[in-house]
Amino acid sequence: xxxxxxxxxxxxxxxxxxxxxxxxxxxxxxxxxxxxxxxxxxxxxxxxxxxxxxxxxxxxxxxxxxxxxxxxxxxxxxxxxxxxxxxxxxxxxxxxxxxxxxxxxxxxxxxxxxxxxxxxxxxxxxxxxxxxxxxxxxxxxxxxxxxxxxxxxxxxxxxxxxxxxxxxxxxxxxxxxxxxxxxxxxxxxxxxxxxxxxxxxxxxxxxxxxxxxxxxxxxxxxxxxxxxxxxxxxxxxxxxxxxxxxxxxxxxxxxxxxxxxxxxxxxxxxxxxxxxxxxxxxxxxxxxxxxxxxxxxxxxxxxxxxxxxxxxxxxxxxxxxxxxxxxxxxxxxxxxxxxxxxxxxxxxxxxxxxxxxxxxxxxxxxxxxxxxxxxxxxxxxxxxxxxxxxxxxxxxxxxxxxxxxxxxxxxxxxxxxxxxxxx
Amino acid sequence: xxxxxxxxxxxxxxxxxxxxxxxxxxxxxxxxxxxxxxxxxxxxxxxxxxxxxxxxxxxxxxxxxxxxxxxxxxxxxxxxxxxxxxxxxxxxxxxxxxxxxxxxxxxxxxxxxxxxxxxxxxxxxxxxxxxxxxxxxxxxxxxxxxxxxxxxxxxxxxxxxxxxxxxxxxxxxxxxxxxxxxxxxxxxxxxxxxxxxxxxxxxxxxxxxxxxxxxxxxxxxxxxxxxxxxxxxxxxxxxxxxxxxxxxxxxxxxxxxxxxxxxxxxxxxxxxxxxxxxxxxxxxxxxxxxxxxxxxxxxxxxxxxxxxxxxxxxxxx
Numbered sequence: 001x002x003x004x005x006x007x008x009x010x011x012x013x014x015x016x017x018x019x020x021x022x023x024x025x026x027x028x029x030x031x032x033x034x035x036x037x038x039x040x041x042x043x044x045x046x047x048x049x050x051x052x053x054x055x056x057x058x059x060x061x062x063x064x065x066x067x068x069x070x071x072x073x074x075x076x077x078x079x080x081x082x083x084x085x086x087x088x089x090x091x092x093x094x095x096x097x098x099x100x101x102x103x104x105x106x107x108x109x110x111x112x113x114x115x116x117x118x119x120x121x122x123x124x125x126x127x128x129x130x131x132x133x134x135x136x137x138x139x140x141x142x143x144x145x146x147x148x149x150x151x152x153x154x155x156x157x158x159x160x161x162x163x164x165x166x167x168x169x170x171x172x173x174x175x176x177x178x179x180x181x182x183x184x185x186x187x188x189x190x191x192x193x194x195x196x197x198x199x200x201x202x203x204x205x206x207x208x209x210x211x212x213x214x215x216x217x218x219x220x221x222x223x224x225x226x227x228x229x230x231x232x233x234x235x236x237x238x239x240x241x242x243x244x245x246x247x248x249x250x251x252x253x254x255x256x257x258x259x260x261x262x263x264x265x266x267x268x269x270x271x272x273x274x275x276x277x278x279x280x281x282x283x284x285x286x287x288x289x290x291x292x293x294x295x296x297x298x299x300x301x302x303x304x305x306x307x308x309x310x311x312x313x314x315x316x317x318x319x320x321x322x323x324x325x326x327x328x329x330x331x332x333x334x335x336x337x338x339x340x341x342x343x344x345x346x347x348x349x350x351x352x353x354x355x356x357x358x359x360x361x362x363x364x365x366x367x368x369x370x371x372x373x374x375x376x377x378x379x380x381x382x383x384x385x386x387x388x389x390x391x392x393x394x395x396x397x398x399x400x401x402x403x404x405x406x407x408x409x410x411x412x413x414x415x416x417x418x419x420x421x422x423x
Numbered sequence: 424x425x426x427x428x429x430x431x432x433x434x435x436x437x438x439x440x441x442x443x444x445x446x447x448x449x450x451x452x453x454x455x456x457x458x459x460x461x462x463x464x465x466x467x468x469x470x471x472x473x474x475x476x477x478x479x480x481x482x483x484x485x486x487x488x489x490x491x492x493x494x495x496x497x498x499x500x501x502x503x504x505x506x507x508x509x510x511x512x513x514x515x516x517x518x519x520x521x522x523x524x525x526x527x528x529x530x531x532x533x534x535x536x537x538x539x540x541x542x543x544x545x546x547x548x549x550x551x552x553x554x555x556x557x558x559x560x561x562x563x564x565x566x567x568x569x570x571x572x573x574x575x576x577x578x579x580x581x582x583x584x585x586x587x588x589x590x591x592x593x594x595x596x597x598x599x600x601x602x603x604x605x606x607x608x609x610x611x612x613x614x615x616x617x618x619x620x621x622x623x624x625x626x627x628x629x630x631x632x633x634x635x636x637x638x639x640x641x642x643x644x645x646x647x648x649x650x651x652x653x654x655x656x657x658x659x660x661x662x663x664x665x666x667x668x669x670x671x672x673x674x675x676x677x678x679x680x681x682x683x684x685x686x687x688x689x690x691x692x693x694x695x696x697x698x699x700x701x702x703x704x705x706x707x708x709x710x711x712x713x714x715x716x717x718x719x720x721x722x723x724x725x726x727x728x729x730x731x732x733x734x735x736x737x738x739x740x
Contacts, residue, residue, distance in 0.1 A: 193621040196536040196558030196596060201620075266537025310515045312535030314556070 001038045002029065003414055005407070008043025008373060011342045012050055012361035021048055023369040026412035030365055041407045041417060043373045047338055050346040050361035051083025051113075051370035051410060054323060055143060055172075055353040056226060056250060056298035059085070059115070061107060062100070063092025068303035068390045070104065073323070074111030075388035076301065078416045080323040081372035081405040084350070084359045085301075087117040089125065090148040096120035098135040105139065112415040112423075113408075114370070116355065118143040121160050121171060127152050130160055137167045142354030145172035147226060148273070150208050152178055158215050165221035170248075170352070172224040175208035175233065176200075176274065185314045187260040187275040195264060197313060202230040202281070205274055209233045213240040213247060222246035224352055227300050229255045229274040231284030238293040248352050249288075250298040253326045256285040257333050258395060268309050268316030269395050272302070275318075289344060290336055296349035299326045303391030321394040324387055329396070331376055331403035338376055346372075373407040380404050388421065428725045431550045433539045435561045435600040442725075443601055447569050449721035450714065456493065457717055467496035470727050473526035475501050475517065475542075476553070477533040482688060482712055483553050483562070487530050490719035496727070499526055514538060515545050522546040527727050531555070536593075549726045557591050563687050564597035566718040568605060570711050571642060574683055579606035584636050586612040586668055587646030587695055590619045590657075594687045595646060599627055610636050614668065616657040617648070633668050637677050645670055645686040645695040661694050669693075675700040683707050 002024040010019045010031065020035035021028060054077065060068040068076075070087070077085050087104055089095035095104060095117055108115025119136035123129050125146040133144055144164060150173060151157045157173075164171050181204035186192050188199025209225060213236060216223040228234055228249050237249045254272060259279050262270040270276060288294035302319025309316050330341045350360025359370050382396040408416035415422055428445075429437045438446065456464055472491040476484050491498045501521060512520075514533070521529060528549040531539045536556030543550045554560040571578050583602050589595040589611050602609050603626045610628040611618065622629050630636050637643070652658045665671070670684065675697070678684075684696065684706040692698045700706060 188620045190621040190624040193619040193624060194596075196556050196593060198557070199620055266540040307513065310513065310541075312514060312533065312541070313537045314535045 003039045003041060003409065004035050004037030005041045005043045005048055005371070005373060008046045008048035010048045010363050011339050012363045013343070013347050014362050016339060021363060021371065023371070023409060023412050026369055028363060028365055028367045028369050031363060039414065041373065041414065043407070045377065046373050046375045046406055047342065048363065049342040049372045049374065050363060051359055051372045051408065052081045052327070052345040053084045053349040053353060053355055053359045054082050054299045054301065054326070055086040055296070055349045056147070056252070056300050057085040057087055057323065058090065058300070058302045058319065059087045060303055061091065062103060067305050067308070070107040070111050070115055072388060072390040073301070073303070074113045074115060075421055076321070076323040077113040078408040078410065079388045079405060079421065080325070081327050081345070081374055081408055082113055082323060083370035083372065083408065083410045084114040084116060084355055086143060086353050087115060088147045089118050089120040089145065094120050094125050096123055096125065096131040098132070098139055101136050101139045101141055112421070113410050114358070116353065117141060118145050118147070118172065120144065121146050121151055122156070125149050127156065130163060133164060133169065134167055137169050142169050143172045143224065144169055145174060145226065147172070147174045150174050150176040150178070154211060154215070157212065158219060161215055161219045161221035161223065165219065170222050170224050170354070172226050173208065173212050174226050175205045175212070175228070177204045177207045180204035180207065185271060186263045187277045189260060189278055191260045191263060195266070197263065200275055202232060202277065205230055206232040206236065209236050213245055216247060217245045220246070222248070225249040227252040227255065227274055227298060228288070228294065229277050229285065230281045234284050234288040234293050238288070241293070248295045249293070250296045250349070251285045251289055251294045252298055252300040253322050253329045254320055254395060256282060256289060257329050258282070262395065263313070266313050268311060268313050269320065269393050271313060271316055271318050272300070272320050273318035286334060289334060296352060297326060297330055297344045298349065299323050303389055304393050306392055309393050319393070321387065321389055321391060324389065325382055325394060325396050325401065327374060327405060328380070328401035328403040332401045369409055369412040371409040372405060374403060374405045376403050378402065378404040430726070431543055432561055432722055432726060433543070433550065433552045434559050435564055435597050435604065440604040443565060443568055443605060446565050446718060446721045446725060447572055449724055450569050450717040453717040453720040454714070463493050463495060465495045466724055467491070467494040467727055470496040471499055471526040472496050472723065473499040473501060473521050473529045473548070475521060475529050475531045477538070478554070480532055480553070482715065483532065486712070486715040487553060487719050489716050490723055493716070494720055494723055496723065499524065514541070518542050518545040522548060528723065551722065551726065554593050556593065557596070558593050559597045560593040561597045562715070562719055562722055563594050564601035565722065566711055566715040567598055567644070567685060567687070568601050569714045569718050570685065570707050571683065573710070573714070574707065575641060578602060581607045581641040582610070582639060583607050583642040583644060584610045584612055584640045585644045585646065586633055586670070588617045588648045588652065589613050589646065590617045592646050598644065599625055603627070610640070612636060612668065614658065614664070617652065633674065637674055638679065640679070640682060642683045642685060643670060643678065645684070647687070647689065647691060648694055665694055670696045670700055672697050672699050675703065681705065685711060688712065
């Protein structure tokens with residue numbers, strides 16, 4: 001059945017134009033004025049964009065299905081306009097070998113969005129010895145990370161980068177030097193001092209960014225930095241790129257939206273790793289996204305059950321939901337031209353995640369039909385009880401935001417129509 | 424300023440200078456009550472105070488219990504070792520269980536900062552912070568203010584040196600707030616590894632030399648320094664700590680006449696303060712404990728009595 005998206009502003013890497021878009025048999029059939037199709041999706045006043053790509057999603061399956069499954073996480077994704085997500089490997093068992101990759105991909109095949117997975121750099125994400133990256137790469141894994149843990153040992157990280165470069169895959173680092181961060185639960189600074197919560201200094205992140213830039217320069221292997229949260233990290237990435245080092249970086253939605261002051265409520269919904277930082281760092285993240293120092297937005301969507309989060313702050317697990325609010329926060333907080341917001345959420349992360357052929361546009365005939373239609377003006381209030389995710393740990397409860405996804409098309413199928421999920 | 428009296432006592436900030444003064448005024452009265460042959464008043468008869476102590480405590484818990492009983496409140500003891508928490512029941516469920524029995528106040532001690540704050544969301548009762556992690560221990564600071572007031576007449580204008588492991592001290596945070604709210608000038612003295620992060624954001628002076636500030640103060644307030652700070656690489660050794668920052672006999676001799684030596688207890692004798700100094704008349708450790716009962720009576724009365732302006736023992740005599 002063909003679908004026509006009527007009357008929207010088509011935005012992709014090539015620019016903006018008002019056009020209808022016809023989708024048929026999984027691909028874009030036509031882009032132009034006055035087109036028709038069997039099903040009509042209204043896009044008046046809306047942006048028609050490439051489906052978004054989240055290269056940093058915790059889907060929790062296998063192992064923590066009480067918090068999220070690949071299916072519920074997939075629905076959260078399409079409600080947020082994402083046609084593709086890359087699962088993080090900190091599951092139980094961890095995604096550190098072909099067998100677990102296959103399990104995740106098999107479950108992902110039934111999800112409403114395209115589910116890709118990353119693989120662990122080291123066995124069980126323990127940082128001791130290399131995981132079998134080649135067998136995972138053969139199954140299409142492109143990003144490798146021990147996310148949640150940084151690879152502490154410099155010699156091991158060097159070898160991992162060399163090995164990955166030979167496979168044509170990319171290492172993505174969660175930058176955190178354990179010996180500096182150990183025991184910390186929020187950013188170390190004025191607020192942690194006042195609240196009596198043990199802190200994690202910005203330097204715990206920055207030291208590993210510094211080291212991995214050096215290793216990337218040394219080995220020639222590319223390095224991707226996950227969820228950068230400090231001005232110092234972003235300045236180093238910027239300088240490294242100017243010097244020709246193959247670095248890319250993402251920033252998480254919460255790091256350009258919230259600050260460490262939120263922890264004054266002692267509500268662990270504001271606990272995340274890397275932690276929320278002071279306003280200067282939040283502003284540096286915004287600036288990095290605006291000037292290109294940071295390549296892409298990632299959600300770091302990290303579901304946790306209410307029981308897990310209703311704990312003393314220092315005992316609660318870090319992480320917050322992000323898929324269903326990312327677009328709105330990017331529009332509301334970044335105040336960038338809409339094409340820039342779309343790029344940060346679609347073609348730029350797609351390129352880093354190795355999904356450029358399938359996701360992220362361009363919106364032209366014969367391209368895969370992965371699309372997101374959103375109204376950039378619609379305001380709405382975030383309600384934890386109205387989320388597709390199985391969990392409720394959004395730090396934005398009650399926040400009024402602008403920008404709402406109306407339709408999402410994945411592989412030519414309309415999985416979200418007028419904000420309604422179509423199983 | 425929020426409502427006064429506040430519903431909860433989570434932080435010294437819930438009281439402010441006027442609230443601290445009010446607690447001291449009430450404590451004067453309860454000190455007198457405590458000296459009577461029958462040191463008990465019916466002010467909180469019919470009220471129930473639940474003790475929720477997730478961490479070992481001797482003086483604070485006994486002090487709160489005695490304070491509640493001297494006001495004729497009923498006390499629900501509830502002792503939770505951290506091991507039983509790890510076995511199962513969450514703090515939230517424990518609070519719900521206690522709350523289901525309808526206490527008027529819950530006194531909370533927990534090793535995690537913020538648990539008393541979180542508790543307020545899970546109960547209708549007034550919540551009193553009896554120490555949460557490194558965060559605050561407001562009733563300790565109140566009894567310290569009361570002790571200084573008793574000994575020196577007022578806290579205002581006093582030069583108070585707090586020396587020891589400030590970084591990990593909930594007492595230090597509450598005392599700094601309380602002393603500065605009342606107009607004292609506070610200097611923190613510690614090896615830099617035992618200072619809190621962003622100490623420059625606190626309303627205090629900071630020094631790493633006890634000798635430099637000793638001769639120019641009205642109160643030296645020592646904090647406990649724990650053995651494990653050595654293994655955390657925060658201190659080379661307790662011996663070195665004592666040599667540099669301990670209140671030795673020599674250093675105590677250089678204090679101005681009448682300067683007080685205070686400590687929240689328990690003391691590592693010979694580490695923070697020399698045993699001989701603890702026995703000197705200007706050392707107030709036992710007075711602090713004694714005042715703790717009257718001050719906690721004042722706090723319970725302030726938070727729980729329906730009409731706090733009445734005389735606490737009205738209708739009795």
